[in-house]
Amino acid sequence: MLSCKQVAALASDYLDRNSLDNNTQLKWQIRLHLLMCANCRRFVRHLKITQQVGAGITKHASPQDAEMVWKKLQAHIKEETQSKQK
């Protein structure tokens, strides 16, 4: 019988499809534990929500940063072209 601590450690593997496919026994052990343990059920549910919330986070560069990168890139290309011409 798995402990809550073990289930907490395995929870992401349990949620990620396919990752426990070759370990059906472990998958069923987790399921059995979840059937009986309200705390772990809540934990796994919250982890899934966290994953969904995380997926919705957007991380783009600020327009200023992007512009800076572009300018440096242009400068670099120009420099290389000029040194080739010399």
Place this chain on the structure above:
Amino acid sequence: MIDNERELIAQLMKGDDYAFRRLIAQYHSLMLNIARAIAGDTFADDVVQEAWVSVYRNIVNFEQRSSLKTWLLTIVSNQAKARLRKESRQVSLDQLDGETPGSYLDGTHFKKNGHWQQSVPRWNNESPESLLEEQQLQRCINRTLDLLPSAQKAAFILRDIEQQSFDDICNILSVSAANVRVLVHRARLTLMQVIDRYQETGSC
């Protein structure tokens, strides 16, 4: 989305500068996170700048056998690994960032017999959609993401935000599959605690 990408690639191949600036705005932050995870903070900015030069020069040869994103990630990953070799620092991501104290897995949450020490906190709001609309929570999560060890952050972003496969993440970060899973799990648990606190207090 796919048509959009095709259109973008066509514009990039024609040398459309506006399209290239859009590309930078969209992917720079992601590439920076990959570079930081592989080559460390000191070289990351340089590495990504070099990667952009390489992208700019080679976009005409892009054969579209992978998605544009995968292609960009491969370039920055190779660039970062090359830089690391050049600096002859043999730091491997496989030396995992240690367990964060206070994390769900550090032991204090469990009794000796492996049972929960206290019950798992209840959340008033269990809807991902409505949680995503909470500006304050977004700020808390972004702040926490920035504080995560770089390997955890990159693995989390690649997996949960960018939805890359575990195989691709292993290749990009040169980390074993088992360790990618551990990194992603740790990052999720840290974010889960941010949501725990937010549900209880309404702030970080």
